[in-house]
């Protein structure tokens with residue numbers, strides 16, 4: 147969403163842009179240098195539309211209609227005995243074209259003469275109800291909401307039930323706030339763009355670099371937000387009730403914000419069909435097909451020359467037809483304007499609006515649809531039918547949300563359901579589950595509070611509060627239920643001597659280092675809180691390097707060199723940081739990555755350090771070495787290495803160089819051992835009569851079978867690979883272990899992933915006990931590769947299934963044969 151940092155953008159424009167404050171957010175409007183006359187025929191907007199007053203909470207309430215001087219029984223759209231389709235059509239058919247177009251922006255003006263109130267579509271709930279969108283606000287009467295860790299840390303838990311549980315709490319708080327008049331019902335979350343490059347400013351919002359993990363996060367979080375208990379299996383998905391509506395964003399190939407002057411409003415992502423299917427679209431496909439999300443948001447950037455929000459193939463043919471979306475497609479804020487002014491895609495505003503409508507865009511976050519659709523229809527550029535179709539998609543969702551009829555299941559939710567004790571505890575639990583232990587030389591952690599009574603706590607994040615909640619949080623007046631800073635959390639276990647170490651994250655000089663060193667010399671142990679924040683990685687701000695800023699490294703080294711007692715380094719960041727110096731430093735005994743841990747972060751970190759929680763999180767992204775960013779520009783989209791240009795591959799699937807810490811890395815205070823207890827090691831795939839064999843690319847001198855692969859899209863493949871892994875906890879501590887399952891293709895194939903995640907589970911195993919974990923993988927999904935044309939092919943031969951990474955990994959082959 148366009149909500150921050152437009153100053154960077156302004157400089158890169160030959161146009162000038164102005165920032166207009168609307169009710170609760172900053173919105174971007176571009177204006178041509180010479181004020182070009184607005185196309186005529188755009189009638190003035192209706193004045194001050196009113197939302198539903200909180201005393202009614204839903205539209206079809208006869209007293210409400212009576213108060214407006216209307217008779218509800220004369221409006222079929224309020225007749226509950228009719229289907230949503232019939233009711234939505236009735237409503238749309240009653241509107242004039244002028245009335246219709248004013249419903250197509252995030253601020254839908256409503257139609258007073260029909261008893262239809264105003265509705266603000268834009269609310270956000272990335273990791274807690276947020277006040278970034280104008281649909282939600284906080285004030286002195288309701289100032290708080292639960293603030294969970296940012297998504298990259300929550301993802302590191304690799305715990306699907308946690309992801310869903312967070313969605314459930316967030317939607318409960320959202321419903322309570324809706325009832326009280328503070329919030330909407332439509333939330334433009336989650337952000338499920340795959341992290342392709344370590345410099346990207348929005349990594350904190352996302353579930354990391356693996357498309358399958360990102361997709362599973364999306365499915366679980368969306369179900370947590372949307373699903374109404376008891377109606378998950380409603381047959382007609384167009385009438386399936388919704389708790390709140392989620393939106394998976396930003397579709398698609400969107401992960402350049404602003405890098406070396408190239409920004410998302412001008413960037414044209416050149417993407418191969420292979421990367422599109424294999425990486426960029428995969429999480430969106432899962433979100434729609436497996437999560438049944440009720441909305442997808444298209445992105446600012448162009449994809450292969452066409453703005454994403456104007457692309458009929460990407461929107462209508464893919465999301466709506468191929469994946470069968472039940473819901474609406476919305477444009478990222480002011481995207482239609484960006485098409486016109488940024489990408490210079492069309493000659494007029496009307497053309498931009500007409501293209502977007504034709505492509506299948508239902509809702510504009512912005513004012514372009516509202517202002518320019520009527521003239522576009524009148525001049526024959528756009529069709530009123532397309533307007534009606536868009537409105538159908540919008541009203542169906544509002545009806546499913548109970549906007550018209552109410553939602554008895556949630557009508558009793560109120561202020562006590564916001565910041566409930568169990569919700570605050572879940573936020574702390576999420577941080578604990580996500581925290582990743584990166585180094586623990588000689589098992590210095592956990593610290594025993596009987597022995598470590600005096601701590602030096604040093605560094606720019608030691609007293610962190612709002613830094614912990616990241617972005618898309620509480621920014622305009624709302625605050626978390628409470629904060630537990632690192633020094634608060636550690637004070638529960640020991641006496642804390644706090645020193646800043648650096649004035650702030652930028653750490654421009656050495657002024658505060660000396661006091662930190664002196665504190666460390668006197669302490670039983672030193673905990674250093676270093677890292678980055680939104681001044682380094684943020685929306686509209688990509689990183690230029692992977693190092694700690696300013697003098698932070700010096701600060702850490704001086705403390706480590708002076709200390710004679712244990713030193714623990716805690717890193718706050720979303721993207722990876724090259725801390726090789728600390729990884730290899732004998733006096734830095736332990737390193738913890740805490741992401742941006744949410745409002746309860748300090749409590750979670752202290753519980754981990756003092757052994758009240760045994761960490762089990764795993765990195766959801768590769769931590770590259772610093773020189774990685776010198777090897778390829780951020781704007782190069784391919785995931786595979788480009789040998790001619792010397793570009794290395796991207797993500798653990800295609801990067802074979804050394805790393806600071808690899809994807810999936812994470813230690814525990816205990817030790818786990820895996821054993822393959824049982825496994826299905828072959829798959830005899832019976833081919834359909836007309837199923838064709840497809841060619842694969844083999845390395846020279848490799849044996850090439852006659853039937854090399856089959857296209858798994860040709861049949862509905864329900865073959866499964868079953869196996870059981872026994873997990874032994876052979877150490878001293880109870881703890882959770884994440885089993886990450888990878889498949890690797892048969893040897894000899896060219897340009898294929900080194901390996902790919904096909905499943906994962908997090909299990910809790912007591913010390914000296916074991917647990918058997920069952921997996922049942924869809925064979926076609928798990929053993930397939932995407933070819934250059936975008937076909938999903940399952941190759942013949944011996945695939946490998948591997949559980950875990952490095953020394954602890956176990957694996958077994960799966961032999962794929964075809965029977966004719």
Ligand SMILES: *[C@@H]1O[C@H](CO)[C@@H](O)[C@H](O)[C@H]1NC(C)=O
Nearest residue numbers: 175184188189190191513517
């Ligand atoms: C949209 O229309 C309103 C009312 O006519 C006007 O105030 C506003 O400037 C217009 N915005 C754009 C971007 O055309």
Ligand SMILES: *[C@@H]1O[C@H](CO)[C@@H](O)[C@H](O)[C@H]1NC(C)=O
Nearest residue numbers: 284285286287288326327328
């Ligand atoms: C806070 O907002 C609510 C909902 O909009 C409103 O009813 C209430 O009067 C406001 N309270 C204060 C103190 O502004």
Ligand SMILES: *[C@@H]1O[C@H](CO)[C@@H](O)[C@H](O)[C@H]1NC(C)=O
Nearest residue numbers: 608609610611612631633644
């Ligand atoms: C920590 O920061 C808070 C504000 O966020 C401030 O009130 C408090 O005094 C700080 N604590 C110390 C020990 O400096």
Ligand SMILES: *[C@@H]1O[C@H](CO)[C@@H](O)[C@H](O)[C@H]1NC(C)=O
Nearest residue numbers: 587588729730731732733734
């Ligand atoms: C681990 O600690 C030992 C001393 O106990 C030290 O020799 C070694 O260098 C340390 N290793 C790392 C990677 O810090």
Ligand SMILES: *[C@@H]1O[C@H](CO)[C@@H](O)[C@H](O)[C@H]1NC(C)=O
Nearest residue numbers: 787788789793794795802803
């Ligand atoms: C790693 O990938 C690069 C880039 O494609 C390639 O040139 C190199 O041979 C690979 N190295 C190994 C050990 O596979």
Ligand SMILES: *[C@@H]1O[C@H](CO)[C@@H](O)[C@H](O)[C@H]1NC(C)=O
Nearest residue numbers: 305307308311882908909910
């Ligand atoms: C996964 O998350 C759920 C919900 O918070 C929690 O109850 C469970 O203990 C977690 N599982 C593991 C293995 O940590």
Ligand SMILES: *[C@@H]1O[C@H](CO)[C@@H](O)[C@H](O)[C@H]1NC(C)=O
Nearest residue numbers: 849851892942943944959961
């Ligand atoms: C797969 O492995 C089996 C033995 O496990 C071997 O006989 C067979 O030749 C292998 N197939 C291929 C295509 O490499």
